[in-house]
Amino acid sequence: MPGRQLLMTFPVTATSHTLADYRARGGYGTLSKVLATMKPEQVTKEVAASGILGHAARPSPPAASGRSCTSTTVSRTTCAPTPTKASRHLQGPLDPRERPAPPRRVDGDRRLRAAGEECLRLHPRRVRPALPAPRRSDRRGLRRRLLGPSILGTGFALDLVAHRGAGSYVCGEASGLLTSLEGRKGYPRNRPPRLTVRGLYQRPTVVNNVETLSNLAGILSMGAEAFRKIGTAKSPGTQLVSISGHVARPGVYELEFGYPVAKFVYEDCGGVLGGGKLKCIVPGGISTKVLTAAELEPVTYDHASFQKAGSGLGSGGMIVIAEGTCMVRLLQVMLRFYHHESCGQCTPCREGMGWMHQIIDRIVGGDGRPGDIDRLIEISEANDGTTICGMGDAAGYATVGILAKYRDEFEYFVEHKRSRCDGRLEVPVHA
Ligand code: SF4
Secondary structure (H helix, E strand, O other): OOOOOOOOOOOOOOOOOOHHHHHHOOOOHHHHHHHHHOOHHHHHHHHHHHOOOOOOOOOOOHHHHHHHHHHOEEOOOOOOEEOOOOOEEEEEOOOOOOOOOOOOOOOOOOOOOOOOOEEEEEOOOOOOOOOHHHHHHHHHHHHOOOOEOOHHHOOOOEEEEEOOOOOOHHHHOHHHHHHHHOOOOOOOOOOOOOOOOOOHHHOOEEEOOHHHHHHHHHHHHHOHHHHHOOEOOOOEOEEEEEEEEOEOOOEEEEEEOOOEHHHHHHHHOOOEHHHOOEEEEEOOOOOOOOEEHHHHOOOEOOHHHHHHOOOOOOOOEEEEEEOOOOHHHHHHHHHHHHHHHOOOOOHHHHHHHHHHHHHHHHHHOOOOOOOHHHHHHHHHHHHOOOOOOOHHHHHHHHHHHHHHHHHHHHHHHHHHOOOOOOOOOOOOOOO
């Protein structure tokens, strides 16, 4: 096992998702304890003391946003934050596109408790067969007084509404998610105002993904001090990592922060499929810069170590790339995706993605020009910091990251009008 585990602590069986099994494992025990014994400020303080960072592509402490959300709303006329007793929303993307949601129920978060209506919204962004199960069981939970106007008879009110999305990548961005939830095109919004001031339906809204929320029950159950002993000083806890690509044992693993990444790839996941050699990994979703096999050796699974190596943890969607894979074709797939998913609001992203896609298609088609590689870098750099959301930047990071390490493959492709690696993305067959 890759370190200690906090979320994947039970065997997955045909009934492990049911409310009965969850309660038999002690589920909602923390909720009862917290509702009976803790004030909202104590909960916020405990979560802050745990040092947990949000398990999203751009991590931030969830307690900080919870605090600002509970205390302010915004004036529609002056945009000034003011104290409020009005309703608040906690928004939890249940289905981050780059990896599956964790096998745990929403439990034990009382940070938003205050006078007024409170609403927890879960937003599964893709329609798929797994989603009806939590929705059915959540309704059962409601009947059993785990949700509603007076949870467990304490007077604490929390509603949970599950929404299905249509599957747009940019709706994984917090403000785009809220806009789509309001029934409009999922366009990300310019900030300020922050979402904790003016979010869903103009109300203060905290957006944390379900993996982050799932950790809160554990923190409140074991206490912040015990939680901080798991992982590293700057990245306490664990993270769910979905590993795919040319790897022998793909799947979702829970990794303790600080765990050696090479050990994880080579030992826990069985190394490269078919006994091949590792070329590189995409560490945390395609927006993170690739790390070569040699660069990976000293890296441990935590934010500081990945930053030191020149990349990031991102969303925990790791892709293993085997030796022999064509990096030109890989970048083509990535840029096609970014172009397709650009919402089109910002000129640098809308036009830049299209331009980059056109250039990479030209190279792969055998019509590459000598200046094409530098042009890809120029467009990437021009996009950096000029767009509403991070997607414009992200495509540039991925492109610059691959070109910095595998430029020779691109030059070969332009010069010889074919791939040095036979243009394959599939894992090569090894004897
Ligand atoms: S950066 Fe791209 S995806 Fe993000 S808001 Fe602008 S056009 Fe839309």
